[in-house]
Amino acid sequence: AQSVSQHNHHVILSEAASLELGCNYSYGGTVNLFWYVQYPGQHLQLLLKYFSGDPLVKGIKGFEAEFIKSKFSFNLRKPSVQWSDTAEYFCAAGSYNTDKLIFGTGTRLQVFP
Amino acid sequence: DVKVTQSSRYLVKRTGEKVFLECVQDMDHENMFWYRQDPGLGLRLIYFSYDVKMKEKGDIPEGYSVSREKKERFSLILESASTNQTSMYLCASTRGTSGDYEQYFGPGTRLTVT
Numbered sequence: 001a002q003s004v005s006q007h008n009h010h011v012i013l014s015e016a017a018s019l020e021l022g023c024n025y026s027y028g029g030t031v032n033l034f035w036y037v038q039y040p041g042q043h044l045q046l047l048l049k050y051f052s053g054d055p056l057v058k059g060i061k062g063f064e065a066e067f068i069k070s071k072f073s074f075n076l077r078k079p080s081v082q083w084s085d086t087a088e089y090f091c092a093a094g095s096y097n098t099d100k101l102i103f104g105t106g107t108r109l110q111v112f113p
Numbered sequence: 114d115v116k117v118t119q120s121s122r123y124l125v126k127r128t129g130e131k132v133f134l135e136c137v138q139d140m141d142h143e144n145m146f147w148y149r150q151d152p153g154l155g156l157r158l159i160y161f162s163y164d165v166k167m168k169e170k171g172d173i174p175e176g177y178s179v180s181r182e183k184k185e186r187f188s189l190i191l192e193s194a195s196t197n198q199t200s201m202y203l204c205a206s207t208r209g210t211s212g213d214y215e216q217y218f219g220p221g222t223r224l225t226v227t
Contacts, residue, residue: 009153032214043117044203044218051214090155099144099207099214100171105155 002027004093006104013081013111021076021107023065023091030096033074035065036103039087047089050074051096061085086111116140117219119204125225132191134222136204143209145187146216147171147179150201162187163209194226 007022035047048059055067120135158171205216
């Protein structure tokens with residue numbers, strides 16, 4: 001069955017710490033991968049996406065993610081977090097020729113000054 | 114800039130009531146989606162639509178129906194609301210053009226069924 005797993009449910013960091021959020025997917029065939037973010041009180045918005053090509057993808061606000069096909073992973077990284085990165089982060093996957101996505105359960109990130 | 118709007122941010126309904134949640138997008142997108150978001154469960158797809166009057170069940174369609182009479186509007190209907198349908202409901206849309214699968218989300222409707 002198709003699925004997306006996020007290993008960290010709640011992450012607490014101090015400002016300037018490095019961040020890595022795990023995401024693994026189970027999907028047959030070619031897959032599109034996404035990270036979405038939901039800031040407190042705001043709607044979900046796209047952080048970055050991977051369809052093909054360079055497996056290291058850069059997104060908004062200094063975030064990046066690396067697609068590792070052999071590990072079925074698409075981990076999100078940021079070298080130095082800020083208080084404003086406090087949010088919930090969702091990994092999502094979909095087959096290459098469809099708009100339908102499966103979302104992970106989300107990771108709540110809290111950054112303290 | 115794509116805008117997806119939802120008719121209410123907060124809604125309180127009684128058990129057994131019929132509930133309508135409305136979603137409108139202003140960018141002529143082909144595809145629209147309804148999710149519910151629950152803590153620890155992430156987003157789960159209820160229904161989606163690839164065209165006017167077309168709909169497909171998602172992962173959790175039980176207790177819900179949808180309507181898409183116009184391209185820009187996608188309604189979620191709870192025929193007889195129950196307490197286990199208390200949740201945050203999110204609407205999303207996609208352009209539908211091959212190669213662009215980004216979903217654009219509305220602000221959500223937090224529904225409480227008492």
